[in-house]
Amino acid sequence: MDRREEIYEKAMELFxxxxxxxTPLSRIAKALGLAKAGLYHYFSSKEDLLFFIHERNLxxxxxxxxxxxxxxxxxxxxxxxxxxxxxxxxxxxxASARVLIHEVGKLKPEHRKTINQSWRRFFDLFRNSLSxxxxxxxxxxxxxxxxxxxxxxMCRWTFYWFDxxxxxxxxxxxxxxxxxxxxxxxxx
Amino acid sequence: MDRREEIYEKAMELFxxxxxxxTPLSRIAKALGLAKAGLYHYFSSKEDLLFFIHERNLxxxxxxxxxxxxxxxxxxxxxxxxxxxxxxxxxxxxASARVLIHEVGKLKPEHRKTINQSWRRFFDLFRNSLSxxxxxxxxxxxxxxxxxxxxxxMCRWTFYWFDxxxxxxxxxxxxxxxxxxxxxxxxx
Numbered sequence: 001m002d003r004r005e006e007i008y009e010k011a012m013e014l015f016x017x018x019x020x021x022x023t024p025l026s027r028i029a030k031a032l033g034l035a036k037a038g039l040y041h042y043f044s045s046k047e048d049l050l051f052f053i054h055e056r057n058l059x060x061x062x063x064x065x066x067x068x069x070x071x072x073x074x075x076x077x078x079x080x081x082x083x084x085x086x087x088x089x090x091x092x093x094x095a096s097a098r099v100l101i102h103e104v105g106k107l108k109p110e111h112r113k114t115i116n117q118s119w120r121r122f123f124d125l126f127r128n129s130l131s132x133x134x135x136x137x138x139x140x141x142x143x144x145x146x147x148x149x150x151x152x153x154m155c156r157w158t159f160y161w162f163d164x165x166x167x168x169x170x171x172x173x174x175x176x177x178x179x180x181x182x183x184x185x186x187x188x
Numbered sequence: 189m190d191r192r193e194e195i196y197e198k199a200m201e202l203f204x205x206x207x208x209x210x211t212p213l214s215r216i217a218k219a220l221g222l223a224k225a226g227l228y229h230y231f232s233s234k235e236d237l238l239f240f241i242h243e244r245n246l247x248x249x250x251x252x253x254x255x256x257x258x259x260x261x262x263x264x265x266x267x268x269x270x271x272x273x274x275x276x277x278x279x280x281x282x283a284s285a286r287v288l289i290h291e292v293g294k295l296k297p298e299h300r301k302t303i304n305q306s307w308r309r310f311f312d313l314f315r316n317s318l319s320x321x322x323x324x325x326x327x328x329x330x331x332x333x334x335x336x337x338x339x340x341x342m343c344r345w346t347f348y349w350f351d352x353x354x355x356x357x358x359x360x361x362x363x364x365x366x367x368x369x370x371x372x373x374x375x376x
Contacts, residue, residue: 021209076374101348102290130373139373146357146364147373153345154338160289161337169334176334184372185318185327185335186264 004042007032008053016095020050020103051111054100058118061089066125075132080178082126083155087174090158091167097159126151151181192230195220196241204283208238208291239299242288246306249277254313263320268366270314271343275362278346279355285347314339339369 010031014023025046029036043049065085072078090097104115126148133139154177162173179185198219202211213234217224231237253273260266278285292303314336321327342365350361367373 019209021207098290102286133373138375140367140375142367142373143360143364146361147368149345149349150342150365150368153343153348154341157337157341157345160341172331173334176331177338179328179330180335180338180372181368182372182374184368184370185321185330186370187326187328 007039007042007049008056011049012053012096012099015099015103020046020099020106025049047106047108047111050100050103051107051115053096054104054107054111054115057096057100058115062086062118062122065089066122069125075129075136076138076182078129079126079133079151079181082129083151083178083181084171084174086152086155087158087177088170090156091162091170091173123148123152151177154181195227195230195237196244199237200241200284200287203287203291208234208287208294213237235294235296235299238288238291239295239303241284242292242295242299242303245284245288246303250306250310253277254310257313263317263324264326264370266317267314267321267339267369270317271339271366271369272359272362274340274343275346275365276358278344279350279358279361311336311340339365342369 007028011023011028014028014031018027023046025039026036028049029039039049043052065082068085069078069082072081104112107115127144130139130142130144130147134141134144155174158173195216199211199216202216202219206215211234213227214224216237217227227237231240253270256273257266257270260269292300295303315332318327318330318332318335322329322332343362346361
């Protein structure tokens with residue numbers, strides 16, 4: 001792990017355990033065996049650090065899923081892929097996702113804008129896939145914005161309750177979401 | 189508003205604006221024009237206060253929905269009712285819900301247990317309704333635990349994105365959730 005990664009990992013560990021507000025940079029430096037001044041080589045404030053971690057996580061967890069999904073031509077298959085991969089990502093990044101989402105309001109406007117652009121791209125990917133499905137005559141007339149949020153919420157909420165000790169259920173879980181979203185729970 | 193309510197409202201306002209960790213009791217007392225000692229008439233610590241607010245919100249927002257839902261005999265109608273009311277509640281209590289959910293780990297074990305009991309009752313209401321639907325032959329064979337979480341996540345996530353200035357969309361939103369959950373987005 002490079003030094004920067006090591007700092008991100010340790011900082012996130014402390015943010016999860018103690019809370020973002022209660023973790024000063026000096027505490028992070030100490031846990032890494034560094035002088036606080038040493039951290040300023042990597043970022044200029046705690047807010048900067050929070051932003052870098054958030055951006056790193058998006059690049060690691062969300063952006064590759066979007067890039068792969070964007071290559072899938074069929075909108076139904078694209079949505080299936082997004083459900084499966086996004087559910088898996090939500091299952092495994094639980095504690096850090098909670099902190100990052102909760103603290104997004106602490107970011108400077110320009111940093112928040114960068115983060116929001118990724119989420120917007122993600123939302124648009126769902127919403128545009130629903131528009132394509134409709135254009136193909138495959139889906140009902142439905143409010144596509146609300147349906148996209150319904151789907152994102154369904155997958156995303158996983159990180160609030162899923163027991164990460166049960167990763168063997170990952171496929172059954174995303175299959176359930178897919179079935180619910182495409183065809184609902186009722187018979188015929 | 190009675191004094192206790194006034195304290196809860198002001199405390200929540202500060203927790204939302206400043207964060208729970210960064211709001212000492214002395215700050216809350218000052219905002220209320222009280223001596224800090226005056227607050228100890230109502231609770232014995234900040235953790236106590238957080239618990240009382242959480243419990244008050246559940247009693248105000250969640251428990252009446254459950255009680256009304258439990259009186260509805262037909263499981264499909266019961267689920268419709270839950271979707272509609274829970275979505276509405278998630279739309280309007282956005283900022284305080286974020287704080288309370290995020291800070292639940294700060295509660296003492298016995299307080300957390302009390303809060304979790306209400307959420308467990310809520311989850312069971314969804315899950316049992318799905319079991320009843322299945323027993324009536326109305327629903328597909330589906331993992332009912334996962335489906336219940338899917339539905340809760342769909343409704344709950346609303347508070348992360350919904351613009352409370354658009355409350356006129358409340359019915360369209362819960363109708364979309366209901367349609368997705370019962371019948372899915374695909375045609376035929």
